[in-house]
Amino acid sequence: MSHLPDPNRPAHAPKRFLPYRPYSLEPTLPLEVRSVVVDDQDETDAVLDSVRCRVRPHVVGDWETIDVDLGTRDLRAEVASLAGLEGGYESVALLGKLSCADTRLRRVIRLRPDGRSLVGSFEVDKSEVRDKVVVQLLAVCERPPDTRVRDVAHHRGSLLAVSPQWVVEVRDMAMPASGAFDVAYVDFTVAVPTGIYRGEDANELRAAPDAMSHVAFRPEGPLLLINEHHPDLRAVLFSKGTRGWRARLRDLLAPRIATTVWRAVLVEAWQQLRPAGGFPSPDDRSWAVFDENHWTTRALARAATLRTKKEEEPIPALLDLIEDEESRAGILTGLAEQLASQTERPLPRLVEELDGK
Amino acid sequence: MMPLCRMTSWGMQQLTHQMRDGVLVEDPGPESGWYEQVPVAPSIGEAFRRVGAAPIADVDLDAEHAIMLRETLPFSRRHATDRLVWPWLAAFYFRAYTLQRWGEADELTFSRVSKDLAMNSLARLWWGAENSKVANPRELTDALNLPASDDPWCFTRMFFKSQTLALEISRRLFHHSRAATLAFITVAHRRGLTATQISRTIATYNLALSTIVVEHFDLPTDQDGTYATDPERIADLTRLVETLVEPVLQE
Numbered sequence: 001m002s003h004l005p006d007p008n009r010p011a012h013a014p015k016r017f018l019p020y021r022p023y024s025l026e027p028t029l030p031l032e033v034r035s036v037v038v039d040d041q042d043e044t045d046a047v048l049d050s051v052r053c054r055v056r057p058h059v060v061g062d063w064e065t066i067d068v069d070l071g072t073r074d075l076r077a078e079v080a081s082l083a084g085l086e087g088g089y090e091s092v093a094l095l096g097k098l099s100c101a102d103t104r105l106r107r108v109i110r111l112r113p114d115g116r117s118l119v120g121s122f123e124v125d126k127s128e129v130r131d132k133v134v135v136q137l138l139a140v141c142e143r144p145p146d147t148r149v150r151d152v153a154h155h156r157g158s159l160l161a162v163s164p165q166w167v168v169e170v171r172d173m174a175m176p177a178s179g180a181f182d183v184a185y186v187d188f189t190v191a192v193p194t195g196i197y198r199g200e201d202a203n204e205l206r207a208a209p210d211a212m213s214h215v216a217f218r219p220e221g222p223l224l225l226i227n228e229h230h231p232d233l234r235a236v237l238f239s240k241g242t243r244g245w246r247a248r249l250r251d252l253l254a255p256r257i258a259t260t261v262w263r264a265v266l267v268e269a270w271q272q273l274r275p276a277g278g279f280p281s282p283d284d285r286s287w288a289v290f291d292e293n294h295w296t297t298r299a300l301a302r303a304a305t306l307r308t309k310k311e312e313e314p315i316p317a318l319l320d321l322i323e324d325e326e327s328r329a330g331i332l333t334g335l336a337e338q339l340a341s342q343t344e345r346p347l348p349r350l351v352e353e354l355d356g357k
Numbered sequence: 358m359m360p361l362c363r364m365t366s367w368g369m370q371q372l373t374h375q376m377r378d379g380v381l382v383e384d385p386g387p388e389s390g391w392y393e394q395v396p397v398a399p400s401i402g403e404a405f406r407r408v409g410a411a412p413i414a415d416v417d418l419d420a421e422h423a424i425m426l427r428e429t430l431p432f433s434r435r436h437a438t439d440r441l442v443w444p445w446l447a448a449f450y451f452r453a454y455t456l457q458r459w460g461e462a463d464e465l466t467f468s469r470v471s472k473d474l475a476m477n478s479l480a481r482l483w484w485g486a487e488n489s490k491v492a493n494p495r496e497l498t499d500a501l502n503l504p505a506s507d508d509p510w511c512f513t514r515m516f517f518k519s520q521t522l523a524l525e526i527s528r529r530l531f532h533h534s535r536a537a538t539l540a541f542i543t544v545a546h547r548r549g550l551t552a553t554q555i556s557r558t559i560a561t562y563n564l565a566l567s568t569i570v571v572e573h574f575d576l577p578t579d580q581d582g583t584y585a586t587d588p589e590r591i592a593d594l595t596r597l598v599e600t601l602v603e604p605v606l607q608e
Contacts, residue, residue, distance in 0.1 A: 093573065095570070095572065095573060097570065097572045099572075100434075102438060103434040103435055103437075103438045104434070104438060104533040105434055105533075106533055106534055106571070106572055106575075107572065107575070108572040108573065108575050125433075126435075127433035127434075127435050127436075128433050128434040128435055129434070129435065130435055130438070138570050138572075138573075140569075140570045140573050155565075155568075155569060155597060156573075156593050157569045157570050157571070157573040157574060157593075157594075158568055158569055158570075159568055159569065159570050
């Protein structure tokens, strides 16, 4: 006689409690998100993380509404296997369920046949959800109650099978409004394209699975990658408190990451400026031909602007120097040389020295 | 008229401390740091100002107050589940109502001004009305063998007719499924269940619903926020409640 508890009977329910399901509920029904429209803009590629079943609208900025299209492949085989369960279900209904635990939102998503597959859609207004929204495909019993069938969920609406959960993350945006870089959280051990990360430097990331951060250079600007392999790092960096060990760690780590990033940006800028034939003589500046659309120029100008906004006293000298094309190359070369010789010195001090000169 | 506010964590600590003796303190004022203004849409701000004076407290008027609050305060779900808004409403804005409805100051318990949506003197009213409003009352009352009614709040009135019924349903997760809530209200009303019978039946009902996808019984909510419900599906759930209530009635 086995005394193992029945995992499908709710806690504290009497043993004679019916209806319960004598079989486990493993996710068996595939469900895919086909498109995501964020505030009337199709952002499917940017916000969809199919590997982890995540929809992350905040990576494209603050949002108000999202419109999501769902779809399934041909599920007739799965439904037929459900219909063949003990008890002989005459019919099985498939429906989508949308729920937000924080705001108690529970809503049904009706699916309609489209060829051999099922399709459906739902719209979420940010004013009615918080934290996260879970979307799931469910197979339920769709027939009149039949209590003659024992030990099997027999009531109409009883749960038969579930799909993996799709989670819509509800956040304001991925970065603070004043952030200078795009940021993505990536597990360096796998480096799978996720959200705005499109797989840049994947081999380098896999080679350094324990690194804290990395900067990927893209035509539209640098992308700061933070290693999600460290489960506590994200919580520390996003902590909002002013006291406690998380806040102290955040204050310690954030400047370190920022220094690393800016150093990488300047070294990359210097590499872009270096001529193919090696370093020129100090007097020869004819090689310094800038592409105005290149991100290094924009990144430095943006950084200087941000710094100007944040400081009580602006730094007109730095701005003027950067806007002056002829001296721009010299500044970058000088900075890079100083960086090469004093790699451990924090960048802000270099900028202050430059400003003082 | 004051704008809509929410308690700060400091304010909740102070309120908890003050309420240990069952005394509801006077409004310490916005400079105290106990609460802060909530940024709301202009329509909500205007609606909130229209609520004005506190309603007259009476046990029998719970349903009327609930309907009034739900109609006057068009909170989004995000606002309505903000657990720090309701303590401010109950403790300060509707202070007179809370004191009058839940006894004299020396009998008032902290739960009535707490963050608990089922116990807070105002949140219980708003959410009770929100989860029992129907768009097709005549269709439902006819199908469920209830006295015919065209009142979209007819189930709200049944819900608040019994304090036990309102409390027991509000404390369960199925409260936020309109179909599951309406089915239980219907059976409790039809059978005239006592407080003990309600408590015993609802525990079993809650267990039974753990194996059932209650969303299956809801129709998609319209864009304008109306809550149409399929009478046949509700009737199906009421049959489940009937089977569960039978053993309780025979005891």
